[in-house]
């Protein structure tokens with residue numbers, strides 16, 4: 001994930017080209033479908049974790065909207081926490097080199113942990129996170145992701161719950177970004193490849 005704040009000003013997209021809607025080729029998952037699925041996932045969590053000491057951990061920044069909507073459909077007591085990581089690579093492809101930028105405040109030992117992800121692509125990010133979380137000895141560790149691109153997997157990962165399996169396209173919206181933009185779109189949209197084609201040529 002590249003960070004615009006680390007780039008020289010001339011590399012930033014001009015305000016004029018940030019016509020978000022024109023950059024979307026097609027809506028892949030609309031707001032109604034997102035809401036319905038997130039509600040179902042909330043119900044699943046409420047059933048699966050009834051009576052357990054549940055801790056939901058969202059990985060920033062991409063999962064922030066999913067997490068916020070999800071918890072409002074969970075009907076059992078639970079705690080939320082956040083981790084921020086940075087993964088190296090281009091804006092459209094992670095390399096697998098991941099670094100924790102903001103860690104959890106409290107230990108995971110003995111807790112029932114559910115990791116909440118925005119999207120699993122190569123699986124590299126999740127593979128890394130899963131390993132370091134297991135070292136912290138949670139009572140259980142499971143994974144829920146809103147989106148999954150199974151065709152892109154480089155590392156095999158067991159994912160417990162997937163919101164939507166999607167084709168191999170670069171998507172934005174509902175928390176997901178390209179170069180930090182488009183997170184505010186209320187749907188999941190396919191980004192027009194011309195927006196990032198300069199990266200593909202590199």
Ligand code: IMP
Pocket residue numbers: 001062087092093094096118119120121122123124125126169170171172176177178
């Ligand atoms: P992975 O390590 O390749 O599985 O990539 C996971 C991370 O890459 C996600 O948490 C996203 O930040 C980012 N990512 C992967 N695919 C997309 C996409 O289609 N749109 C936006 N971000 C993506």
Ligand code: MG
Pocket residue numbers: 001062176177
């Ligand atoms: Mg991202």
